[in-house]
Amino acid sequence: MNERLMDILISSFGEIFMQGIKITIPLTIISFTLGLILALFTAIVQVANIRILKSLARFYVWIIRGTPLIVQLFVIFYGLPSLGIILDAFPAAILVFSINTGAYASETIRAAIESVPKGQLEAGYCVGMSYVQTMRRIILPQALKTAFPPLSNSLIGLVKDTSLAASITITEMFQVSQRIAARTYETFALYCEVALIYLIFCTVLTKLQTICEKKLQIE
């Protein structure tokens, strides 16, 4: 490997990594948190069988799961302005990623709630608790434990999906590496480097997941 390439790789590593800390991580964490709240709500209205909200929830999940994420980004960022609604790139990305995560995670949470035996709810009723009380104190804690591994999966997926934000002008890690590659013509090395940085982030998350799962097991 020649000296020039080494210099490019070393200086770009810091630049891309820092952009990850500044953009990719916040984008992931904010979107995932909002997405989870949305998912919990979407799952519960379906399990609790609340009529209109349930249909609405099904419709939402149907639309989001049935269309590509990158198309959703384009609709919100490039499409909405023609209707007079203009969003900055970062809020637009947060919006799309949260809604997208919400749809997928709601299915995970719904399945986890339904996997809790019906007897748990009945036992709650029999000691005098209401549906909401039993849901909050008994069913959801059990369901979230079940949902934890697949939700961690979604989180790791989202870290990588944020690279699509490059297509709506956000200078996250992938876009930075594209720019450096265009400037230096070292495409292969740069794209491998950014892949490696995504891998580092995801590896850290995987380790965290393992630790949390162990903690959940002990409880």
Next chain:
Amino acid sequence: MLEIKNVQKSFDDLKVLDGIDLTVEKKDVICILGPSGSGKTTLLRCMNYLTKADAGEMIFDGESFDMNHISKNDIARIRRKTAFVFQNYNLFRNKTALENVTEGLIIARKMPKKEAEEIGMKALTKVGMADRFNYYPHQLSGGQQQRVGIARAIATDPEVILFDEPTSALDPELIGEVLSVIKELAKDGMTMVIVTHEMNFARNVSTKVIFMDRGKIVEEGNPDDFFTSPKNERTQQFLNSFKNRMEG
């Protein structure tokens, strides 16, 4: 104290309860016997509104309720005066033994935690589970779980406890410990309705035995008469099949 009249329940075309009348007085221990599918469990669940009857009247402490058209509020009030012990225990899996017992007191009855824990420990002592108060259900044997289930039932100081085949899911060697706890309660004068297949237990503990078949009560009476000289032909068949099994 508690009376139900003409209870009807069908699942699709299948008539599960066909005009059941039952009266429970204070300190009664009523055992409900009968073949599988005779409607015993459904009857018990209807009494606690875990299953909604198609028709029927309930008179509880002098107050009358339509068992099919009943408000959520009334159901909650009735449930607060009753307790239920499940065949498969249904302990809260994310709670310790003590938390299982106190949860209803703290959350549903808004009792201070300390007071609830005192009552909870008393209930666990009663069923011989005080030393395991900190164990989670999956760390306990079936018999131990069921004893915690009974502690959870008595902690709320119910007027009547409904037992749905409390020993049917247990290994044979664990049945005794659960039955002796229930016998203890009977001695204390607890009012109980027990669906069971344990004939000797029913004979020893009950004040009244009820035999159900195909959704109807076909015979009822005091345990001695019931077991020594059953009048109904179905009851005789049923009891004989048990005798034959015992004799192997």
